[in-house]
Structure formats: C-alpha cells, structure tokens
Amino acid sequence: MKRSDVFEPLEPPPHGWTRMKARLEERRRPRWPLALAAGAAVFLAVVLQQPRVDVTAELRRSPSAGAFGLKVSSEALTLKDGASQQLPSSDENVLLYRVAVVSPSEAPPSE
C-alpha cells in the first residue's frame, strides 16, 4: 500500500469561504435587540396573565376609603355582640361611631 493511500488528501466541500464569511457576519451582528425583545415579550406574557383587580371596589371596602375620597356605604359597619352609636362628623366622607361590646339583650337600639 502507498503512504498516499493511507493519507489521501481530500477536497473540502465547495464555497467554504462564502460560508465562513456568513458566519463572521452573524457573529458581528449585535444580539441585544433580540434579547431585549425576548425579555419584553416574557414580561408582557407574565403581566397579562395576572388576574385584573378592581382597585376602586377594593378601596371602597377598605377602612381607609374616606382618605381616598370614596364615599363609604352607610351599611359598611356591622357589629356582632356589640352596639354602635353614630357621632356627628364635620366631613361627609368620614363616619364616626362609638362602639361597645355588649350582650344582645343589653344592646340599645342603634341611632
């Protein structure tokens, strides 16, 4: 056998430099716009999945609703085993009550 049979030189596939140039161009292209777009897409997907909250309704139910300028329902105050007496308030958005814990038999009529 000849040594050239063992180490027979082969021709590489054609257009090697063209392909090489394309790989160099691809590496030179900045990748941050793609990364930024991908990150924004993920963020939006997560945010849009969150259940929507009716903020106004939540605030209205909150004890601090008056501080936000929301009128409090007159039925908001409920008591169990207690009595309440409404007191005068200079601010129509603020309701004042005097409350006490009493047994049901002792509870005065609410005013």
Place this chain on the structure above:
Amino acid sequence: MTARANELEALYVRLEKPVFNVVYRWLWNVEEARDVTQEAFLKVWQAWERVDAATVEPLVFRTALNLAANRLRTRKLWGWLTLEPVRERADERAAPDEALDVERRRAQVRRAVDALPEKLKRVVVLCELSGLSYAQVAEALEIPSGTVGSRRNLALAALQKSLGPLEDA
C-alpha cells in the same frame, strides 16, 4: 473589505484544505469536518489581536485538533448516554459503483489510524497532511522537535503492522 478581513481570507484559503483533511481523520464525516474547520478559524479570528503572525498556522491546527477531539468525545459520550451502539461510519466518499476492495481498503486504513494512540496519531496526521514543517508541528502540539520525528516513526511502524509495508508516495 478591511485589511484585517483580507488577512483572514488569505489564511483561510491557504489552510482550509489541510485543516479539513486533518480534522477529517478524527471525525470521518465531511460535514462535521467542515464545521470544525470553520470553528477553528473563528476561534483564531476572535483572538486575532493577540496572535503572532509567525505562529498563526500551528495555532490554527492546534485549535482544530482540540475541537475535533472534543467533538469526538462528545459523540462517544452521547452514544453511551443514549445507549446507541457505536456504528462504524461508512466512508462517504465511496461511490455506489466503487469496487468493494477499494471500500474495504479505506475501512482498513480508517481502523488502523483510529487505533493509533492519540499522541502518535496527532503527530503522523499533521506530518502527512498539514504541510507544516517538523518545527511547526512541534509548535502546534507543544512538544520538542525531536519528539515529532520519533513519534512519527512509531506511528508509521504501527500502521505498517496493521496495513502492511507502506511505499513512499
């Protein structure tokens, strides 16, 4: 095109064939050998500012050999992990109508080269296919020049044991 790009093109055109041939003797697959060849040039290009022009050719071959060896290890590991039997890859160069004895001889050569210890294989493949001088082969493999000669002789002796006498040219 910039002067820098021209330098890389000149280097690529000059070395593509020998690098491809060296890498092919590791992977025995034309597409993979082409990919690894280009990866080697890309790596050298990334470090271009720090590359010494006098030693760029050995550097390209060293990089290519390391990439080829890594690719081969990954292929073997993947075969082990997936429990796929390691099949001997057919020589893609064989034309359907090629004589059976030619195909058998190529398979025999391939088995003999693959059976060489890694250190001997690197030396003999570079010596026979890269076009590098002994000094450049030593530079590429980071071994003494004298070691190149002795390892080449050992490799050729092992190949002759497998394949019979090897005539020059």
